[in-house]
Amino acid sequence: AQTVTQSQPEMSVQEAETVTLSCTYDTSENNYYLFWYKQPPSRQMILVIRQEAYKQQNATENRFSVNFQKAAKSFSLKISDSQLGDTAMYFCAFPGPGGGADGLTFGKGTHLIIQP
Amino acid sequence: DSGVTQTPKHLITATGQRVTLRCSPRSGDLSVYWYQQSLDQGLQFLIQYYNGEERAKGNILERFSAQQFPDLHSELNLSSLELGDSALYFCASSPRPARDTQYFGPGTRLTVL
Numbered sequence: 668a669q670t671v672t673q674s675q676p677e678m679s680v681q682e683a684e685t686v687t688l689s690c691t692y693d694t695s696e697n698n699y700y701l702f703w704y705k706q707p708p709s710r711q712m713i714l715v716i717r718q719e720a721y722k723q724q725n726a727t728e729n730r731f732s733v734n735f736q737k738a739a740k741s742f743s744l745k746i747s748d749s750q751l752g753d754t755a756m757y758f759c760a761f762p763g764p765g766g767g768a769d770g771l772t773f774g775k776g777t778h779l780i781i782q783p
Numbered sequence: 784d785s786g787v788t789q790t791p792k793h794l795i796t797a798t799g800q801r802v803t804l805r806c807s808p809r810s811g812d813l814s815v816y817w818y819q820q821s822l823d824q825g826l827q828f829l830i831q832y833y834n835g836e837e838r839a840k841g842n843i844l845e846r847f848s849a850q851q852f853p854d855l856h857s858e859l860n861l862s863s864l865e866l867g868d869s870a871l872y873f874c875a876s877s878p879r880p881a882r883d884t885q886y887f888g889p890g891t892r893l894t895v896l
Contacts, residue, residue, distance in 0.1 A: 700882065710871060712887035713785075758826065762881070769839045770816055770828025771885060 669694055671761050673774035680749055681782050687734075688744045688777045690759030699762055701735070701742045702771070707755040715757070718742065746779075754781045786810065787888035789874050795894045801862040804891045808855055808876030814838070815857040816877075816885060817849055821870040832857055833880040864895045 670693045680686045692701070703715040718726045718735050725733050730750075734743045746753055756776045763769035786809035796802055808815050817829040819842075828841035832851035843849075846864075851857045861868060871890045877883035 698882075700884070702884070704887075709889075710892075711785075711889050712873060712875075714884060714886065717884055763828070770818065770831060770841050771826075772828070773826040775825055 669761055669763050669772045671759050671772050671774040673757075673759055673777050675777045676775070677778040677780070679780040679782060682749060682751060684749055685745065685747045686749055686779065688746075688757050688759075688779065690742045690744070690774055692740050692742065692759070692761045694740070694761065701733075702760040703731070703733070703742075703744045704758045704760055704773075705753075705755045706758065706776070707752075712758075716744065749781050751781050751783060753779060755779060785886040785888065787874060787876050787886055789872075789888035789891050791891060792889065793892050793894075795896065796864060797896055798864055798866060800864050800895075801860065802864065802893065804859040804861070804872055804874075804893075806857045806859070806874030806876075806888055808857070808874075809886055812876035812878050812886075813855065814877045814880045814883070815851055815855070816875040817843075817857070817859050818873040818875065818887075819870050820873060820890075821867075826873075829859070831880065838880050861893070866895050869893055869895045 672691045699720045701718045705713045730747045758776045759774040760771040788807045813834045816831045820826045829843040831838040849859045873890045874888045875885040877885045
């Protein structure tokens with residue numbers, strides 16, 4: 668079975684600081700994607716970033732970047748210059764067997780609080 | 784805005800009742816996924832449809848069913864509702880049935896009293 672583990676239930680940092688959220692996963696597949704989704708207080712699920720496992724280069728989207736370590740099955744999210752609007756639950760997600768045809772498996776989430 | 788729409792936003796009903804949640808995928812997306820988010824179970828995949836056909840089932844109860852119509856919108860039917868069915872129900876869509884990014888709708892909050 669696919670598993671996704673987020674070991675930090677809650678994190679709190681000051682505005683403008685850099686924060687890293689961790690995620691580990693377990694899979695026997697070789698070709699897959701990994702995702703980080705953000706869920707602000709509005710409860711909308713918003714895609715933050717996507718990483719293809721076959722790509723050696725880490726994905727970057729503006730202030731968001733990942734550190735993807737395929738051998739270690741680790742997929743952390745780094746948020747630079749954090750802003751108050753980054754306050755949200757962050758979920759690491761991984762497609763189930765078949766590349767996601769069985770839906771995404773989500774971690775339990777990390778509640779990130781950005782303090783002014 | 785992801786382009787995925789869900790109605791209604793909120794639904795309050797009583798135990799034993801039946802409700803229908805509706806989802807319209809992003810333009811061009813053929814796959815629709817349903818997820819349930821509850822406090823105790825987290826985010827769980829329920830079911831996927833691709834171009835009108837059921838593609839995969841997750842942790843969906845027998846009291847729940849879904850379908851996807853020719854115009855690609857989907858409905859999730861929940862019957863014989865129990866208190867424990869209270870949750871946020873998300874619909875997501877993607878162009879293909881696998882190996883694609885899933886974009887989520889705003890969700891329907893169901894409260895069973």
